[in-house]
Amino acid sequence: MSISGNCNVSRPLACLKLTMAIVITLLCFFGTNTLAFYAGAVRDVPNFQHSPRIDGLARFALNEFNKQQNAQLSFSKVVRAREQMVSGMVYYLTMEALDGHRTTGLYLAKVWVVPWTNFTQLEDFKQLDADKDGYQTSLWHAVRVQDPMVKEAAENAVKILQQRSNSLMPYELQEIVSAKGKVVNALNIFDLLLKIKWENKVQNYEVEMKRTLEGKWTMN
Template sequence: MLRRGETARPVCAAACILLVLLLLDHSSGAVAMLGGIKEVGNVSNSLEMDELAKFAVDDHNSRGNSLDKLSFSKVVSARTQVVQGTMYHLTIEVQEGGNPRLYDAKVWVKPWENFKKLEEFKPAVTPSTFTSADLGTRTGIPLTNMRNCGPSPGFQTVPTNDPNVKEAAEHALKKLQQSSNSLTAYELSEIVSAQAEVKEEDVVFDLLLKTKRGATEEHFKAEVQRTVDGAWSLKHIKAQ
């Protein structure tokens, strides 16, 4: 019983807090905790996930964040997170410059407001199956013989801070300078991305380099090869 002068506190306060923390997952009938992340099954046959992934790719392209326009291929995996609406965590395979790439995206959706926003879009962090020994520039360590062991064929993402990658970038920059008529030297600002393919007799690096020449910043796509005897060669380099 309330005494004179006391203010009544709504009885439903606790219930309101509970409703904020516990939201109903209508697709399964289960109750999901706010902020909890759940896997989405059978993404390969989900038109909803495809539409969200295409939205993410299109939005990313419209911002001019990539040198090459990305082309949607498929959704690799998807998870949902209950927020004020739903946050979709997507891993998307795209085609970039003719090569397959993986990106992680976050798309925030509030259906009752017809709201959809790309919160994040970045290259997926995938562990490389290559070691420094595979990349072949450690003293006394030969390149992996692909017939017997080592990583599977094809280009794979490798760390941009790997010493082998850095040496490949330096070789590309050296050859670029030699072929240039400019008296101003090229400086390496950043190795934006790096992939490598290990073969029986060599390793090929596919690099995206950000360079500086005076006050001018440029991007170059370079492919550098290293043979089993340690010889470097620049296969091609072009401005992006």
């Protein structure tokens, strides 16, 4: 099937009508499903955990959101990455980020990239409900022992151990030997190995500390 016509610049209205007629005819002939072909299926990005490009896009999205909303989120890591081919590529990035209260949350960013024009734009950014959106847990990962939240968790662990012991002799934190962290239902959980002095003895304690949404610490 072919459709042809002459478009004279002196007759813009006739040209517009002809163009609309061609579009409508093509839609009727091929069907609207043909247009959907140009938007590819959403698929997982392989090996995204080791991709500087994915990390860079996630940080870009976070920075754009912070500027737009005057927020103070800081990037932690990407936990899932998906992509969809359009005119360029759309990335759906699920990431962990810390807010101003050092509470870790899950966020979903939609970033549109057109590489041949150096175009990158944040399309959407929202916080996820961990239970509703199916991200109940993340894997344990190493955390710096100098991290302020790790130090806070360790100090509260010593206080709880002191309370549970009913001892008049104080427990003293000597060293945070190692720390691991993860997020469960938007709550920060740390597995800590602590060197603690009590009386004249120094012992290692392995504790699991959980920070509630209200900022309180509990020990499992």
